[in-house]
Each structure stands twice: as structure tokens, then as C-alpha cells.
Amino acid sequence: MLEADNLECVRGERRLFAGLDFKLEGGELLNLQGRNGAGKTSLLRMLIGLLPPEAGEIRWKGKSIKAQGDDYRADLCYLGHLNAIKEELTPLENLLAAAHLADEALSEDDAIDALEQVGLAGREDLACKYLSQGQKRRVALARLVKEKRPLWILDEPFVALDVAAVDWLAGIISGHLQRGGMAVMTTHQQVNIPAGTVRELRLG
């Protein structure tokens, strides 16, 4: 479904990787490994279409993602290492605004339910600037709870989370894979994803 064909990445004067191929089917998770600076984030940014590859092509459902544009982005959920939440807004408003902008139907009850699941019950109406780092991360992750888009691209999703939250997130990703979804992620932690097929790709 998601195919990368002979990808090459050059940042500045350095070639980070070349001739990279992989294929990802429904229910599979691709775990990117590699030292710092190996090009993991660059590869993720290529997969979401923000960074054009130096050479090669990325295909989604058999067609180049560049040609698909909006249609591809409608299937894609990206979680970067920045939380993409607004400090002035409350967690609830952040979640609803993000869904609204991504053209997804998310009811207020669903959003409150998602926030409860990430352990932010009672803080739905507190501006995000009063939350701790880990709590802000949880607001960002709450998006995944009701997320139905088939392809998830997650950049270091486990950073700043406590042990319980890591297990919870692993569960959410498993659920996504069980529904036939796909995910690509980077992590430096050892995380056990109970369901789906986990494939590893080492860069550098």
C-alpha cells in the first residue's frame, strides 16, 4: 500500500541515505532505527510530502503521493516531535480545532472521551500553557484515540511519556494495526507493540 522506491535524501552537503526501498501493507508497522542524524525525521518528512526526495518516489495505493496531493493527505495522520497544540487554547479546543482543520468529524463527546483516555479528565477546560510537558504531549496524542485515517506517521511518539502512558500508546497503535491501519514511527525506546507485524528498518 505504502511503497518507497529508491529514495535518496540529501541535507545540505551530506547524503543521508540512498537507494532506500520498503513496502508496507495494512496491519504493518515500520519502526525506523538509526543513530541521531541518520535521517529518520527526514524520511518521515518525505513520507508526509513536506520534503521532496532527491531521487526516487513514494507511492500510496499505487500512485505517487505527489500526484495525489489532497487525497493522500486525507489518508494521513502525522504526529511530529512538536506537539502542534496552541498554548492559549484548552485541550478540548485544541482537539476540536485540529479535527476541524483536518476535515474530520469529531464530536465534543468523543473529544472529551479521548482526553479522559489520555488521563486529562478534569483538565479539558484549562489552557494548555498551564499543563506540564508530558501533559501537553498527551493532548497531542489524544488525537490518535479517535483517528480513523489509515496511515499514521509518528515521530518519536514515546518521548516525555511515563511508563503507563507508553503502554497505553502501544495499545492504541496496536488497535490501529488490528483495524488494518499502517504506521511508520521512530523511537529510541524498546516498546512492545502487542498486535500487528512490526518491521524494522535501519538507516545509516
Add this chain to the structure above:
Amino acid sequence: MLKIITAVIGRDLKLAMRRQADIVSAMFFFVIVVSLFPLGIGPEPDLLRKLAPGVLWVAALLATMLSLPRLFADDHRDGTLEQLALAPHPLGLVVTGKVIAHWLVSGLPLALIAPVLGIQFDLSSEALVVLTGAILLGTPALSGIGAIGAALTLGLRGGGVLLSLLVLPLYIPVLIFGAGAVDATVSGLGGEGHLSLLAALTFASLGFAPWASAAALKIALE
């Protein structure tokens, strides 16, 4: 198409309401700069009437400039700009929403307060009406052109100064026709011609600027 634009406007207005200090400080800047001129020049009604259009317009340009560096910078810093770029819509529409929201919180308040400031310059009521109309018509062009500059200087250190250098020269047509409309009214020629040109500038920049900004933002996000 309209849905994404209204969604972005709604979000940006909500954020602006949580940060009212930004809107109020740009307004106060406008009021103070404009008020300094009558105080500095002294009570000579003829001279003041002559200066009024230019002073009000230059102050409006500078007040609009104040809020421009943050147009995309906040979204860039917290990662929401990436999410906006990944929304299943053309980025140009998202930027159109942001430009309209910027105008609603920067241009519109200036237009509303300008007639009050015009009184300090002894402008006739007719000239005050044209002044308000000209600022209403011209400020959307300022937000649009400004968005290109803000997108081009996104992520640069000291981008604020560069932004003014890039954008202020492009504001000159708006300044000329905006001030010209009031001048023409004061001298009895009628400002309709200038106002139509201002409207043309606004429509052209609202149609073109968001797409140019979107192209610049994509480069900044690479």
C-alpha cells in the same frame, strides 16, 4: 473550500481573543503615532488638513507591520503550521483564512478608529467618510502583501527588520491611492477613482498573495 477558510478564521480569531494585548498594542501604536503629529506641528488647521491623509496612512502601514512577524511564526514554532500544511486542502486556502483573520484583528480596528483620529486634523465629515472607506478597502491588501513577506522571512533570525524592508516598498501603491483618495476629496475632486484602484489592489492581492505565501511556506517547511 469555504469550510477550511472559515475554520482557519475561527481558530485565529479565537487565538487573537485570548491574546488581546497584541490587538490593543497595535491600535495604541496607531493612535499615538497619529496623535504625535498635531502635537508636534502645532495648531495650524490648513497644514494639518494637508498632512492628515499621509500621516494616517503611514501610521496604518506601520501598525499593520507590527503584527506581521507573528502571522506564521507562532504556528511554525509550535508545529501547527505543519498540520495546516498537511490538511487535505490546498495550503493557499488555509493562508487565505489566515490573511482574512489578520485583517479582522489588525486592519478593521484601524478603520474604525481612524475617523476619530481624523478629527484631530480638522478633516471635514466628507473626508472622514472617504478616509474610513479607503482604510477599509486598502488594509486587506496590506495583510495580503504582508503575508508574502511573513512567509518568506519565516524562521530567519532578525526576520522582523527584513520583513519591513521587503514589505514596505510593496505597500507604496496602497499608500499612494489611499492617501490620494482623501486628498482628492479634500481638494474637491472626488476620491472615487482612487477608491476603485484601492479595491482593485485589494482584490488582486487577496487572490494572488495567499498562493505566493503558500509557496514560500512550503519552502520554509522543507
